Amino acid sequence: SVKGQGKNNFIIFNKSIENKTLERRLLENALRKAIKKQEFYLEYQPKLNISTNEIIGMEALVRWNHPDLGTIPPVKFISLAESTGLIIPLGEWILRESCRQTKEWQEKGYPQLRVSVNVSVRQFEDPYFIEKIKRILHEIGLDPHWLEIELTESVFADLKHTVPILEGIRNLGIHISVDDFGTGYSSLSYIKHLPIDTLKVDQSFIKDVHLNHQSKAIVSAVIHLAETIGLNVIAEGIETLEHVEALSKDGLKFGQGYFYSRPLRCEAFEEFVTNNASL
Ligand code: C2E
Ligand code: MG
Ligand code: MG
Ligand code: MG
Numbered sequence: 001s002v003k004g005q006g007k008n009n010f011i012i013f014n015k016s017i018e019n020k021t022l023e024r025r026l027l028e029n030a031l032r033k034a035i036k037k038q039e040f041y042l043e044y045q046p047k048l049n050i051s052t053n054e055i056i057g058m059e060a061l062v063r064w065n066h067p068d069l070g071t072i073p074p075v076k077f078i079s080l081a082e083s084t085g086l087i088i089p090l091g092e093w094i095l096r097e098s099c100r101q102t103k104e105w106q107e108k109g110y111p112q113l114r115v116s117v118n119v120s121v122r123q124f125e126d127p128y129f130i131e132k133i134k135r136i137l138h139e140i141g142l143d144p145h146w147l148e149i150e151l152t153e154s155v156f157a158d159l160k161h162t163v164p165i166l167e168g169i170r171n172l173g174i175h176i177s178v179d180d181f182g183t184g185y186s187s188l189s190y191i192k193h194l195p196i197d198t199l200k201v202d203q204s205f206i207k208d209v210h211l212n213h214q215s216k217a218i219v220s221a222v223i224h225l226a227e228t229i230g231l232n233v234i235a236e237g238i239e240t241l242e243h244v245e246a247l248s249k250d251g252l253k254f255g256q257g258y259f260y261s262r263p264l265r266c267e268a269f270e271e272f273v274t275n276n277a278s279l
Helices: 002-037 078-084 087-107 129-140 153-157 159-171 203-207 213-229 241-249 266-277
Strands: 040-049 055-066 070-072 114-118 147-152 175-181 198-201 232-235
Touching (some): 002 055, 002 078, 002 087, 055 087, 055 266, 087 129, 087 266, 147 153, 153 175, 198 203, 213 232
Parallel strands (some): 114 147, 175 198, 198 232
């Protein structure tokens, strides 16, 4: 009967929702446990001056070392961490650990480098965000000058709300970089009103910058705009010498990507810095 079919459909429909919910719950529980058990670690990817090859800093990138599944990349868990709010404790750990490691490297006598930390919108909107950063820097004794936060353009959707927070962060002496620049909401016209330091050109434009006229035009425009309004520019996703050459011709100063180095665990990063210093 129609009634019976309806009931079956309802059951099937209900099951598929249940499965999704279950999968999500399992992952959410695993994530919750992983935070408690500290199953995360950070890799550091060098940022360089592309004309001198001098290292200027590093980006901290989180990885989840799952006891059964092995290393899980951030694309697999960051958005769940965001939607469940778990990004708040996880993000705090990431900030603390990257500052701690940076301070350790300074004390070990490595060249002083600025660490960049990715911060998600959810963290940025946490009313205690600035207080938390202050506390972490104070506890660790790291000068705020050595910290940069990378924010995506999504935080600029609500400027009235965003600008005072950005100003608060910058008044501490922390640098602010706009990640994945060119893929989001920002219109070039209001960039000049934002209290930020650096534009990080998205890797999608770098990939074919040496081949595609449009990508090249976009990258050139960003480089020249930034220069005019006094911002730094860095390119992410530099993979080949062709990329470096095309970008150098356009006057780009800073870059990051597999061409120079993949993100590295601490020991490998130390080695990279040591070799770089003796260039
Ligand atoms: P992102 O911040 O834009 O980071 C750049 C991503 O590109 C990283 O992937 C990096 O490993 C990768 N990459 C670097 N150079 C190259 C290259 O030359 N070619 C290619 N194809 N890729 C390159 P990863 O580590 O998997 O991170 C992906 C995204 O996950 C990050 O994008 C960021 O949005 C997020 N994420 C990573 N770590 C954190 C974190 O600690 N906190 C938060 N909130 N998000 C994070
Ligand atoms: Mg980033
Ligand atoms: Mg990026
Ligand atoms: Mg990205």
